[in-house]
Amino acid sequence: MTDAAANPLLAPTPLPYDLPPYRDIRPEHYLPAFEVAFAEQLAEVANITRVRSMPTFENTLEPLERSGELLHRVASTFYTVSSADATDEIQAIEEELAPLMSAHQDAIQLDGDLYWRIKTIHDQLESLALTPEQRYLVERRHREMTHAGAALDGEAKAKLTDLNSRLSVLSTTFEKNLLADTNDLAVVFDDVADLDGLTDGEISAAAQAAADRGLEGRYVVTLTLFTGHPYLSSLTNRESRRRLLEASRSRASRGNEHDNREVLREIVRLRAERAALLGYSTHAAYITSDETAGSPEAVHALLRRLAVPAAANAVREQVALQEIAGSEPVEAHDWAFYTEKVRAAEYDLDRAALRPWFEAERVLRDGVFEAAHRLYGVSFVERPDLPAYHEDARVFEVFNEDGSALGLYILDLYTRDTKRGGAWMNSIVDQSFLRGGMPVVVNNLNVPKPAAGTPTLLTLDEVTTLFHEFGHALHGLFAVVTYPHFAGTAVFRDFVEFPSQVNEMWIYWPEILDGYARHIETDEPLPAEVVQKLHDSEAFNQGFATSEYLAAAWLDQAWHSLDAAQSEEDIDVAGFEASALADIGLDNAAVPTRYSSTYFAHVFSGGYSAGYYSYIWSEVLDADTVEWFRENGGLTRPNGDRFRGRLLGVGGSKDPLEAYRDFRGRDADIQPLLKRRGLDG
Template identity: 40%
Template structure:
C-alpha cells in the first residue's frame, strides 16, 4: 500500500478514537444510542467519516491490479459504511427534529457531501475501472453481483461520467448549487408553514370544532407564544382538514389563504426564487446530458420510461375525471344554496365544509361520529401491526429500553413468524415545530446481508397530539396514512438482499409507492377493521350500522382527491418539460402555474393542486422531480396487486408469503415490471380499475 495512504489511515484511525460512538453494545442491531449522542457530535463524526470514505475510494483508484468486480464494484459498495451510519441518523433528525444546532450542522455538512459526491461521480480513473468491469465481466456475473454492477455503472453514466472536462466541471457546479438551494428550501418552507399560523381571538370563532379540537388550538397557540388564545396550524397540503368543521366562513377563508399563500411572496416568505433557479439548473443538467428537458432525463429509468407514456396515462384519467368533478362541485354548491340562498357562490374554502354537511345529511355521518373509534394507539397496534401479523406472520413487541430522539416516539422489535429477529421499527407520530410537514418512511439502517445488518426502520407523521391524559383520535384519512407509510416500512423490513445499494425501497420512483398504496387496502378489510376500530373510552367495537355508513362514505365525493393529485402531478411535469431559457421568472411563476393547468384542462379554482408550486416539497426539496405522477401510476399497480390478493385470499398466509418473496424482499435486485408480473401474472398494469377503486 502507498505509504502516504497508510499514514493518512493511521491518522484517521487515531482521530476516530476521539469521536463519539453512534451505537451502544447493549442495543440490538446497531440501534443509535440517542441517550448518548449529542447534537454537537454529528459534525465531527460526519467530517471524519467523509475523510474515511475519500480514503477508501482513493485505495480503489490506487490499486494497480486489473479491475475486477471484487476490487472495484464490491470495494466501492463496502466503502463509506461509517458515513452511511451517521448520515442515516442525521438526515432522519434534520427532517423530523431539526433543532437550531442541527440546522446549522446541516448547512455545514451539505456542501461537504456534495463535494464528495462530485469527487466520486466525476473521478475519471475510478469510472474507467468501473467501465472496464462492466465491459469485461458484466455478462459473466450472476445474481446480485450482476445487478449491482449494472446499477453502479449506469449511475455513474447518468451522473455525467462520460462528459468532457468542460461539461463535467459545469455539472459539478450545478450539483453543488442545487444542493445549496435545496438546503435553503429545507429551511425556508418549514419556516413559511410555521409562520402561516392563523391566530384566533375567541372560542366562539371556533364554532363547529369539537372540544378536543378546540383544546388542540389552545395548545398550539401556547406552544407558539400565545399571541392570541387560540391558533390554527397549517399542514403541508393545500386544503386543511379543519375547514370541514369550521362554521365561521371568514375564518375558513383566512385558513385557506394562509395555506395557499404560505410561501408565494404575498406573506413574509417567498420560495419562488429558489424554485426558478432549481428548475433552470435541472434543465441545464439535462441538456448537458443530451436530453431535451429534465423530464426526459428523469423518466428514462422508470417503469413509465418516457413523457409520452406518462401524459397518455394522465390524459386518460383527466378525460374520465373531469365530468365527475364538475358534477361533484355542482352538487355541493346546490346543497349549499339550499342552506345559504340562491345567490351563494361556493368558494374552495367552503367545499370541505358543505361536502361534510351533505355527507351528514345523506349518510347521517360525520368525522366526529367515527373518530372516537380511531384511537391512534389502537390503529397502529391492533390495525397496522395486526394486518402485518395476519398477512406476513410478523410479531411486534415494544422496547421501552431503546433510546429515542424524542419522548413521543415508540420503538418496536419485529420478529418473523419463526421467532427470528427481523427488524426494529420506530414510530414518531406527532407534529412539532422542529418537524417538517407530511408523512414518510426511512431507515436508520437498511437491510444488507453483506453488511450483516438487519433493518432499522422508522415512520414519521404529523398528527395533533391530544392533551395529556386524553387519547389521540384521528380521521379515516389519517388512518389510511398510517397503513400507507407502514407499507413502505414493510418494504424495508422484509427486504432480503445482499447488497445495501439494492435493498429495501431502492427501486424506481414509480414503483416505490406501490407497496405503500397497496397496504392501505388492509385498513378496510372487515377482520382488520374490527380489530382496531374500537371506542377509545369503552373499548366497544364500532356498531355495525355506523361501520356500514363509514365504509360507504370512503368513496363519497372522491373526485376532489383525484383532481388535486392530477393538478399537482401536471404542475411538476410542466416545470420539468421546459428548457433553461423557457423557465419563467420568480414574478411570472404564479401565472405559469395557472397557464400550465389551463393548458392540460385542470385549472379549477374549486380543485386546487394538492401542493402548489411554492410549497411542493416532493419536487423542490425531495426526490420526486418529474416523478410525482408515480403516486397515481403506482396506485394502478396497487389496485392490480389488491385484486390478485383478493383472488388468492387477502389474509391467507400463502398469499402474503408469495408477495413477500416475489416483491417486498427483492429490493432492486430485479426489474420491477418483472416482479409485478411474477406476482400478478399480468404483463402490464391495467388502469381500468383505478376509478372503480376510487368510487368514480
C-alpha cells in the same frame, strides 16, 4: 470541532440493532463525523481505482459496496433528526452540509477511473459467471454513473459539480423557508367559538399548541403540508375556514424573507441546464429515463387520460355542493365542509363523527400491527429502554413468526414546529448480508398532539396515512439483499409507493377493522351499517381528490418540462401555474392544486422532482394487486408470504416490473384503478 475519540458517531454504538446513541449525540458532533466519513470513503474508493489488475466484480463492485459504511451511518442518523426535529442549530448544520454532501457524492459518481472499471465489467457482463443480484448490481451501477455524468469530459464534470452543489443549497433553503413560513402562518384564534365544529380533542390540541407558543387562553391551528386541512370539513365558521386555507396557500410567497419564488425559479433553471449538459432536452426527460415510466411522454399520456374524467367528475360534485350551499357560492375553503354535508345527505355518513372509533394506540396495535401479524406472522414489542431521537418517538422490536429478530420500528406520530410537514418513512439502518446489520426504520406523521391525559383520536385520513407509511416500513424491514445498494426501499421512485398503497387495503378488512375501530368510551365496534356506508361512498368526492392530485403532478411536469432556454425567462410563478393548469383542464378555482409551487416540498426539496406522478403510476399496480388479494382469499399467511417473498423481500435487487410480473403472473391492468377512482365512465 470535537475530539474524534469523544464523538459517539465515530464509535460503534452500544445499543442493539446499531441504533444510534441519540442521547449521547450533540449537534457539534455531526460535522466532524461527516468530515471523517467523507475522507474514509474517498480513501476506500481510491484503493479500488489504484488496483493494477483488470477490473472484476470481486475487486471493484464488492469493495465499492463495502465502502462508505461510516458515512451511511452518520448521514442516516443526522437526516432522521434534520427532518423530524430541525432545531435552528440542526438547520444551520444542514445548510453547511448540503454542498459538502453534494461534492462528495459527485467525487464518487463522476470518478473517471471508477467508471472505467465498472464499464469494463459491464461490457463483458454476458461472459461473467455472476448471480442474478450481482448482474443487476453491475447494470444499475453502470447506468447510474452514466446517468449522473461520469462519461462527461473534465470541463463538463466541473460544471456539473458546480450545478449539483448549488442545487443542494437551494433545496435546503426551500425546505428551511417553508418550515419557517408554515410555523409563522399557523392561524391564531382568540375565541373558541371560532372553532365550532371541532372535537374536544382537536380544541385541546389547538389550546396546547397556543400554550406552547406562549399564547395562553388562545387557540393555534398549525398548517399541514398540503393545501387543504382536515379541519376544513368541520369548521362551521366560514371566516375560520377562509383564514385557514388562505394561510396555507400563501406559504413562502408573501414577499418576506421566507419567499420561495426566486428559489424555485433558480432550481428550475439549474435543473434544466444540468439536463442539457447531460444530453437531455429537459429535467423531466432526464429523470424519467431512469424510472419505470421511461419518458415524460408516457407520464403525460397517463395524466391527460385521467384528467378529463376527473375534472368532469369534480364539476358534477361541485353542482351537488352548490345545491346544498344555496345562494352562497362554494369556494375552495367551502368544498370540504359542504362535501361532508352532501356525504351525510347521500350516504347518511359523518366522517368527522367517526374519530371516537379511531383511538391512535388501538389503531396502531390492533390495526396496523395486527394486519402485519396475520399476513406476515411478525410481532411487535415496545422497547421504552431504547432511546430514539425525540421523546415522542417510540421504539418497537420486530420479530418473525419463528421468534427470530427482524429489526426495529420507530413511530414518531405527533406534529411539532421543528418537524417538516407531511408523513414519511426513512431507514436509520439497512439490512445487507455483505455488511451485516438488521433494519431500523422510522415512520413520521404530523398528528396534532392533545393535552396530557387526552386520548389521541385520528381522522380516517390519518388512519390511512398510518397504514400507508407502515407499508413503506414493511418494505424496509422485509427486504433481504446481499448488497447495500439494493437495501430496503431502494427501488425506482415511480415504484416505491406501490407497497405502501397496497397496505392501505387492510383498513377496511373486516377482521382488522373490527379489532381496531372500537369506540373510545364504550368499546363498541364501528357499526356494520356505517362500515357499509364507507364502502358505498369510496368513490365519493374522487373527482376533487383525483383532480387536486393530478393538478400537482402536472405542475411538477410543467416546471420540469421547460428546456434550458425557456427556464431562463423571467417566469411569474402564479401565472405559470394558471397556464399549466388550464392546459390540462384542471383550472377549477374551487379545486386548488394539492401543492402550489412555493410549498411543493416533494419536488423542490425532496426526491420527487419530475416524479410526483409516481403515486398514480404506482396506484395502477396497487389497485391490480388488491384485486389479486381479493381473488385469492385476502388476509392469509400464504398470500402474505407470496407478497413478502416476491415483492417486498427483493428490495431493489431486481427490476421492479419483473418482480411484479413474478408476483402477479402478468403486467398490471389499469381498469381496477379507473374503477376505484370513478374514472371508468
